[in-house]
Amino acid sequence: MKIIEFDGIHRAYRRGEDVLDGVTFDVRKGEVVGLLGRNGAGKTTLLRIAMGMLDPQRGSVRVFGMDPLKRPVEVKRRIGYVSEDQILPDFLRVEEIIRLHEGVYPGWDAALESELIDQFAIPRSARIAELSKGQARQVALICAISHSPELLILDEPAGGLDPAARREFLETSIRMLNETGTTILFSTHYMNDVERLAGRVVLIHRGRILLDSDLDRLHEDYSICLVPFAAGVDIDTLTGLPGCLAARERREAMHAVFSMPPAESAALIEREAGVRGSSCRGSDLEEMFIELVGGQL
Amino acid sequence: MLIVIDTHSGVPVYRQVMDQIRFHVASGLLAPGDELPSTRTLSQQLGVNPMTISKAYSFLEREDVIERRPGRPLVVREVDTDRERRRKVDSLRESLTPVVTTVRQLGIDPALALEELRAMLREEPDIGEETT
Numbered sequence: 001m002k003i004i005e006f007d008g009i010h011r012a013y014r015r016g017e018d019v020l021d022g023v024t025f026d027v028r029k030g031e032v033v034g035l036l037g038r039n040g041a042g043k044t045t046l047l048r049i050a051m052g053m054l055d056p057q058r059g060s061v062r063v064f065g066m067d068p069l070k071r072p073v074e075v076k077r078r079i080g081y082v083s084e085d086q087i088l089p090d091f092l093r094v095e096e097i098i099r100l101h102e103g104v105y106p107g108w109d110a111a112l113e114s115e116l117i118d119q120f121a122i123p124r125s126a127r128i129a130e131l132s133k134g135q136a137r138q139v140a141l142i143c144a145i146s147h148s149p150e151l152l153i154l155d156e157p158a159g160g161l162d163p164a165a166r167r168e169f170l171e172t173s174i175r176m177l178n179e180t181g182t183t184i185l186f187s188t189h190y191m192n193d194v195e196r197l198a199g200r201v202v203l204i205h206r207g208r209i210l211l212d213s214d215l216d217r218l219h220e221d222y223s224i225c226l227v228p229f230a231a232g233v234d235i236d237t238l239t240g241l242p243g244c245l246a247a248r249e250r251r252e253a254m255h256a257v258f259s260m261p262p263a264e265s266a267a268l269i270e271r272e273a274g275v276r277g278s279s280c281r282g283s284d285l286e287e288m289f290i291e292l293v294g295g296q297l
Numbered sequence: 298m299l300i301v302i303d304t305h306s307g308v309p310v311y312r313q314v315m316d317q318i319r320f321h322v323a324s325g326l327l328a329p330g331d332e333l334p335s336t337r338t339l340s341q342q343l344g345v346n347p348m349t350i351s352k353a354y355s356f357l358e359r360e361d362v363i364e365r366r367p368g369r370p371l372v373v374r375e376v377d378t379d380r381e382r383r384r385k386v387d388s389l390r391e392s393l394t395p396v397v398t399t400v401r402q403l404g405i406d407p408a409l410a411l412e413e414l415r416a417m418l419r420e421e422p423d424i425g426e427e428t429t
Contacts, residue, residue, distance in 0.1 A: 032346055032348070122429045123301060159368075167344065169343055171341065171344055174340055174341060174344060174345070174346065174347070175341065177340075177347055177348075178337045178340060178341065179345060191304070192304045195304035195310060196302070196304060196310070196344055196345045196346065197345070197346055198346070199348055199349075215309070215310040216310075216311060216312075216352075219307055219308065219309040219312075220309060247339075279309075280346050282305065283307045283309075284304065284305045284307040285304075286305070287307075
C-alpha cells in the first residue's frame with residue numbers, strides 16, 4: 001500500500017530558481033526512507049509539500065491517497081511531524097503544549113506520553129523557554145508520536161542535538177517501528193542514523209532524484225572505483241560507461257561510482273575503457289554520498 | 298549476546314548481525330537450543346531498524362543456523378558437524394583473504410608466511426583450543 005506518492009513534483013523559489021524539478025517516488029506502508037541531499041537540495045521543501053504546508057507548482061502529491069492541501073485535517077491527524085526549525089511557543093508549559101496536541105489528535109496514548117516524559121526526564125511544569133534545545137525537540141517528538149501516527153515525517157530531527165540526545169531520538173523512532181509499524185520518511189545529514197534506521201535511501205541533487213535504492217543493495221551492489229590516469233581516458237569516458245553514476249577527477253586518480261559490485265566494476269573499466277589496475281570497493285553511505293554528489297558535472 | 302554494529306564498515310547491518318551470530322554459534326558461545334532475543338528486543342538493543350533484524354534472522358533460518366518454532370522464541374539449531382566444519386573453513390578462508398593479499402603485496406615467501414602462521418597458532422593456545 002502506498003502511503004506517500006510524489007509524482008513529478010516541481011517547485012521553484014520566488015526568484016524563479018528551481019528547487020525541485022520533477023521528483024517522483026512512492027513510500028510504501030512500513031517503509032523507512034532516508035531522504036538525503038546537500039543543504040538546499042530541496043529536502044525540506046519536499047517534506048513540506050507532503051505535509052500540505054506548500055503546494056507543488058507542477059505535479060501532484062498524495063498522502064494516504066488524499067491531497068494534503070485539500071484535506072489537511074484528515075491527513076495531518078494521521079501524521080507525526082518533527083522538524084529542526086519547528087518552534088514551540090516559549091511561554092507555554094510542557095504540560096499545556098501536550099494537552100493542546102491531545103485535543104487535536106484522536107487516539108492519544110496517555111501511557112506512551114507518560115513513559116516518554118519519564119524517559120526523557122522532562123518536567124511537565126517547565127516553560128519551553130527553560131528547556132534545552134534537546135529537551136524542546138523531545139517535547140516536539142512526544143507531541144508528534146503520542147497519537148501513534150501511521151506516518152512519521154521527520155525533517156532533520158536530530159539537527160543540532162548532542163550525540164546522546166540524537167541516539168535517544170533514534171531509539172524512540174525504532175520503538176515506534178516496533179510498536180506501531182509506523183512508516184517513516186526522514187531527512188538528515190547524519191549518515192550513521194540512516195545506516196541504522198533506513199531501509200531505503202532517496203538522494204536528491206539539483207532538484208532531481210540522483211539515487212533511489214534499498215540500503216542493503218547500495219552496500220552490496222554499488223562500488224566506488226579509483227581509476228588510474230591513462231592516456232585517452234577521462235571523466236567523460238567513465239561517465240559514458242553503463243552503470244556509471246558519477247565520476248570526478250582527484251589528484252591521485254579518477255573516482256567513479258558504479259551501480260554494480262566491485263569485481264564487476266573493475267572488469268567493466270578494464271574491458272570497456274582499457275584501463276587496468278582500478279581499485280574498486282563497496283563503501284559506507286557517507287563516502288558514497290560524497291562521491292555521488294561530488295561527481296556530478 | 299554481544300553484537301556490535303559498525304556503521305562505517307560499508308557492510309550492511311543485516312550482514313553484520315548474521316556474521317556475528319554465526320560466529321557466536323561457531324565459537325560455542327551460543328549452543329544448540331539457546332534462545333535468541335526477539336526481533337524487537339534486539340532492534341532496540343542495537344538501535345537498528347527491526348526489519349533489518351528480521352532479515353538477518355530469516356537468512357540464518359534459511360542457512361539452518363537457527364530454527365523458528367511457531368509462537369516461541371527462535372533457537373540455535375543442532376549442528377550438523379560436516380556442514381559446520383565447512384562453514385568454519387569458509388569463515389576462515391574469508392578472514393585469510395586479506396592476509397593472502399598482504400603476503401603477495403609484501404612479496405613474502407609463502408613458506409615463510411606459513412611458518413609465521415604456525416608460530417602464531419602455537420603462541421596463542423586459547424584461540425586454537427577448539428578442535429574441529
